[in-house]
Amino acid sequence: MPGGLVLFNWLGLATFYRREMARNFKIWKITLAAPAIRAVLFASVFGLAIDHENAVMGGLPFMTFLIPGLVTVAALGARVGIFGILDCLRQDGGDFR
Secondary structure, eight states: OGGGOOOOOHHHHHHHHHHHHHHHHHTHIIIIIHHHHHHHHHHHHHHHHTOOTTOEETTEEHHHHHHHHHHHHHHHHHHHHHHHHHHHHHHTTOOOO
8 A cells, every 4th residue: 555554444344243243143042152051061071070179270279260261262262253254355355345
């Protein structure tokens, strides 16, 4: 771009965001419930595998140590999907213009 001017189609980005949010709310069982169920199952399995109540990881009780990691994994899994879509648009030459 001449003079370092960067053009960006904000209307295209807003439209993309609105459509993706509408799609996510239509398929909420997949986008919201599945990661929550996965986190509960992981916590249950690891909680049963390390079944004594004095289990300590890094100076914290085991479940206190485990839950933030499961929440982070669920959040990152959701974001990877969105960035995968954006990466496909970039590779196909689509740049929201």
